[in-house]
Amino acid sequence: MFRTLLKPFTRFFEFHAKTHYRAERHSMALSVGIILAAGVGGFIEIAPLFTIDDTVEADPDMRLYTPLEQAGRDIYIREGCYACHSQMIRTLQDDVDRYGPYSLAVESKYDHPMLWGSKRTGPDLARVGEKYSDDWQVRHLVDPRALVPESVMPQYAFLLDTALETDSLPGRLAALRAVGVPYTDDQIGSAASDALGQALPDTERADGVLDRYGDETNVRIFDGRSDRLTEMDALVAYLQILGGLTDLPTKTQPARGEE
Amino acid sequence: MSVKERDPLSGHETTGHEWNGITELNTRVPRAVWFFIAVTHIWALVYWVLMPAWPLVTTYTKGLLGYDDRERIKQQVLTADAEQAEWTRALATLPAEEIRQDAVLMARVEQTAPALYGDSCAACHGSDAAGGPGFPSLVDGAWLWGGDAGTIMETLRVGINAPHPESRWAQMLAFGETGILTRPQIRTVVDYVQSLSGLDTEAAPDRLAEGETIFAENCASCHGENAKGIQELGAPNLTDDFWIYGGDDASMFTTINLGRQGWMPAWEDRLTVAERMALTLYIQDLGAEQGE
Amino acid sequence: MMNRLTTGERQAAMVLSGMVALAGFAMAIVGRGDPMGVHGWITLIFAGVLFFLVGNVLYGPEPTEDRSASYYDDPTKVGILLSLFWAVVGMGMGVWVAAQLAWPELRFDAAWSSFGRIRPVHTSGVIFGFGGNALIATSFHIMQRTSRARLAGHISPWFVLLGFNLFCIIAASGYLMGVTQSKEYAEPEWYADIWLVIVWVVYFVLYIRTLARRNEPHIYVANWYYLAFILVVAVLHIVNNLAVPASFGAAKSYSAFSGVQDAMTQWWYGHNAVAFFLTAGFLGMLYYFLPKRAERPIYSYRLSILSFWGIVFFYIWAGSHHLHYTAIPQWVQTLGMTFSVMLLVPSWASAGNALMTLNGAWHKVRDDATLRFMMVAAVFYGLSTFEGSFMAIRPVNSLSHYTDWTVGHVHAGAMGWVALITFGSIYAVVPVLWRKETMYSWKLVEWHFWLALAGTVIYVFAMWNSGITQGLMWRTYTESGSLAYSFTDTLVAMHPYYIARMIGGALFFAGAVIGAFNVVMTIRSAGHQAPQLDYPTGSEANEPAVPAAE
Ligand code: HEM
Ligand code: HEM
Ligand SMILES: [Ca+2]
Ligand SMILES: [Ca+2]
């Protein structure tokens, strides 16, 4: 029975081997064959992700990264934090118990690129926003082992002394708009000022940030120094918004402890 | 094309080609390979029929089992909750004293709290809960807001100076920066405060007297006439030898000059009531152990 | 070396390097104040040096012999040396990266030396620098021998090889400056990506044109694999790197895709970088050097067909096994998992084909460390593909994902398979290229073999232990149904394994240094000049002029 079952396969293979014997004399035929054989899978797995509607949940209230947070995200990428930290809580019980509601697709809708990560040398950071104080984040980045003696995380003290470069922010936001993040002209135009304003709560610039990005925006002196806008401000502002762009996950997933 | 030859060793035919000395046998594909192809492909086929698998243009095949990861994890969470309901409900509703009497519940606390503490609190308060610069010790018996279970529970729920609508709020004013006190005045009051806990025994009596006046005028409203702190305001006792920020000249000068406003996160959204109660009992016990 | 180029070719080389130097200068100007400017200067210096090297001998003597009668091995030789150089750099970096995880203070107090910045220097250094150079070099060697034709061009091989190395230098120096797109194995920024596309197109044209010149009716299996490597890597690279630069004067761009679609594209790329860079290309190497060294015919041509097309077709679907239980729709995960399991058959078929080819030559495996490198590589190839297919099964992946188990799997493949087959091939090809009878010291080859094997085994076992321990600790529950261990508890448990891994890596690294030394000494040793042992080019004759033996 097994043999009859295999017949069509072996037949097909015999045919294939014969054709092959002829085709392998033509480099172009081989090339076309390779492209075709290797093209199918990618197309079938990627293209439908753009066309199937429920791939990404709808959330009209999804918030955008402010310029300062986006600058922080760029620093997060620059320093390679993604090499140790994931930002993707899986639909597994221990993930959910340790890190909170599993990550939804919509949460990284504006993430160009996504930072889901592939290794957890350190804990997942998808919901680390507001888990610790700004002060803790700053001190942890300056010297992780001062706070967590077992930590193997590198120290990033220089962020505290490096002024944040803000001139390029309008260009960055514009590029993000080009790939689909709905920043307005106003937001792009005021990007540099907004970055400053978000870390200077008692100024008029700060009001602009709240106007453009909503009252929920964290407007604080993130790095503990009011004299200067540093890269530390940006990175901490980013860390503090992780998990805070939308509350869809908590709304749609059962809360623990409520039976 | 050259004539096909036979490999003397295996007896198989070659394909008749040679590339810089390399030849190939035309050996049949071994039966085992076909077998494994069959097994893996049949398994895949079955899997595709049962599970979500193939994309169609705007939807995908859902599979006969109707399985969905998100539905599964939802059920897992609900089931786990239901299984633990008995003791978590007890922790969430009973007064702390009653829980302490119940050995079964305390066993739950002992199993639950350490990892929870390690993942949520140790980063600031240290793995031994002894605190560190800027983060208070939880085992020294000197409480800002109070060490009874109810107070701790409330502190955990809303946090201190945290972005929670009902957060506890407490601020040590920046007397120097706002110009209320001059630098010499601050240094004087530092000496005075240090003398209260026996840290500074050298200062001249008239300097201490001056410090006492400054203290009475500026500080007593929060820290109390006797400087023993006011827990309703979250203002610490300054006469004991426990310091959040340090009792040395420099730290204390900074405290009074620039002010302080520690941020203790609110845990209402992250931890369940039962978990917070477990933590409360846990740190109380740690304190009791180390207090002896 | 230059005397094998005509004056016209030298002029063309000068024009080309001049143009690249100019482009570098332009980059330096528009990108001043940004790492892109530094990259401009690096490009300018790189191309400038080439410009003067060629310019120096511009009017030197013309080549006299009939060039088409022999193979063009100069680019191959340089490629092998570059590959060894990058092996030392990349693996040295690997040891440092490993040491930082055991002792995080082992770094300079400077931004460039942090884990996140030096880790990609290691991964790109070994994959692209070491692996890529070895692939380019051996592909030049093999395509000429199995086509019995000289390379189709004298400038384009250099352009491919040196252009690729410029890409590697820009990549590695960029990471240290914090230039990265964060996409694993595709980290370099937009301008480096564009440059690589240009280099790669030239590579493909060169490959196809050389094949077109061949004097053999059939294209040998090794070339199928190299062809698949070149073609598919081009497609993967272009699609995954689609991005919009924030400015044309800065090293910063934003991926065209976001979230779910970006994740799928990234791991479609990432997984197939494994398939077509770390597997297909090296299978090409295996298919040439193993039968050649063993002096045995390939076990089965039919099995070659089956495994080749199986690998090309099935691998592509498997990328989503990097995204199990994430926010990607479950149907994609299903496809990734099932295709990964089906993929095991062609993978093992090619490993089996290699091992069966050794039938009748096992005594050589025993005596000859070079052949032993290749044999063990085939075994590790089988092992890591089995492990990969296993880890692709969702419940298994729920344990292994995010842990060191993945890192163990990676290095079983990368050290055990990729690096060992490369070293074996280098030991086989160096005497042929430099016309020596043997390597400078066979004892050192033996030493290298055992160091590499011990290093790999220690590394992989350490990571299996640490990964599985960590995965299990993360999901251990107490009787009460609460998590038993905090994340910090797992850090403490990892520490001994991280030290063991560093030791294993150091052994492996020591082997690589010995290998590089041995190759350099082989080249420098006067030794006996061995005759050219290849079939001649151009001849239509089937009979070899000299017996094939290497
Ligand atoms: C001297 C020997 C080597 C040492 C000490 C070493 C060490 C390391 C370390 C410490 C990591 C980081 C793992 C982590 O993030 O936890 C790593 C990652 C990696 N290495 Fe190596 N490595 C060595 C050889 C190689 C070779 C020869 C290759 C490839 C040909 C390679 C390819 C990779 C890849 C692809 C990764 C990334 C893995 C991932 O993201 O999961 N390594 N290596
Ligand atoms: C049948 C063949 C293979 C399959 C099905 C396979 C499967 C897998 C799986 C399931 C993972 C883990 C993904 C995750 O959980 O994050 C993985 C990771 C990886 N594998 Fe394989 N593997 C195969 C062969 C190989 C070989 C031969 C190599 C190397 C030479 C290799 C290199 C890697 C690398 C570098 C990663 C790490 C990717 C990352 O950065 O996360 N794999 N592979
Ligand atoms: Ca990785
Ligand atoms: Ca790139």
Ligand SMILES: [Cu+2]
């Ligand atoms: Cu993969």
